[in-house]
Amino acid sequence: MSVLVIAEFDSQGLKPATLNTITAAQQLGSVEVLVAGHQCQAIAQALSSCPAVAKVWLADDVQFAHSLAERLALLIVERAAGFSHILAPATSFGKNLLPRVAALLDVQQISDVIAIINADTFKRPIYAGSLIATVQSRDAIKVLTIRTTAFDVTASQGGSAAIETIGSTSANAQSEFISASLAVSARPELTAAKIIVSGGRALGSAENFDLIYKLADTLGAAVGASRAAVDAGYAPNDFQVGQTGKIVAPELYIAVGISGAIQHMAGMKDAKVIVAINKDPDAPIFQVADYGLVADLFEAVPALTQALAH
């Protein structure tokens, strides 16, 4: 049987999270991808050239613009028959949409899968990653969200899957898109970045967060933040790394003025190399840091930026 992956994309293009999800799906069977949106022909085209994709379903309709869950869920449920598994990335897109699909199918979804043991058995973190559960689904169709950091991106060149256009009878006027304010940044996207510099409460103000931006730009890095820094308004919400924010696994994660609460570490402890800059030698972040620098960030960060600038 085949596996259905729900593609995530926006007007800028395909989200890399879709490519991680396809890698997970490949471990379960032949992969078919659903592209549902408005004016998304190019997305379908891009996915059809992934060698791992056997077929692309394209539902291009104005009613699917902005990925409203009410409408997409009905469409997916209409197409679900014949698939053994339905997968989406565990991003804000997948988290919003897939449980709605699962409930309509009377299936208990499994969230945030980090390993696929076999067709019905999976590993997933619980309690902010303090524990790993191995769970077995008894449902006929398995509905899974995939933690993208646990799976590589699939190759995106060389394939030529057929694209089949589908219509939909679903209609729903209960929810209406009003607006979006999306961060525009020249920096890499947080969840796909090789290097991340994150700032915490210790920065003290939005102005001081400039120190983090300067260091990040010197390294070509993305910028992250702790919840405390976001709550205080030093950084926007889409910067939050952690249990209830974004999960990241860059090559290098530099935590500046972040204590290392379990909820923060849940989002970054799979980074390859962790650097911590904190003035408290007993800060818990040092327990996971490969390189710890006990220092005042207001001296260390500018010095580091300067040292790296040449």
Next chain:
Amino acid sequence: MKILVPIKRVVDANVKVRPNDSQTHVDTANLKMAVNPFCEIAIEEAVRIAERGVATEVIVVCIGDTKGQEQLRSALAIGADRAILVEAPTDLEPLAVAKALKALIDKEQPGLVILGKQSIDGDNNQTGQMLAALCGMPQGTFASELVISDGKATVTREIDGGLETLKLGLPAIITTDLRLNEPRYASLPNIMKAKKKPLEILALADLGVDATPRVNTLKVELPAERSAGIKVASVAELVDKLKNQAKVIA
């Protein structure tokens, strides 16, 4: 308009949990329990809407262990009007929770349901979306702002790329994100008053829900520990290590 607020009893966010000896489940015996933090935000939001005169009654409901009465009392102390405890197994799955909540919605007919976006024990992030599906209602998940007017809910949502605003017809399902509000502390007089507010106890069977588990937990284990590295003495040493030892920067 009534507002229904489902709240979960969970291990306190500051407590470290461990598997039991045979690694079959999480050992929660004798741990400090609390209202799931996202549910506290949901209670606060509902109470604020009622205080503005937009809602007439806030009903809190907890499904699980009978000790959930403690968490319901704290919700009543924040300002909810009435509570319902549905006695059920503590590890009920989100789909079963959603089915039980749907039965209560059919009975109570709320105009708005506000849940947390995620329970911090199971980290599922499912129940609100499932409930919306079962009720055929629109959903506004991960809300950081909520305005009710003219029979519509305008919801600003925290999404990966920034913020998004949707307008939903009522009744609607909302799930809270961290920035929606800052929950108040209950005052002593309100804690005393809460003891006299109505708290109804139901059994899951009364709601006609089939709660047979769909997912078996085969094992619960600690993750591979990351070991601490070294302390460097200076910025210069840090740069040297990153370039020449870790080789993560050029």
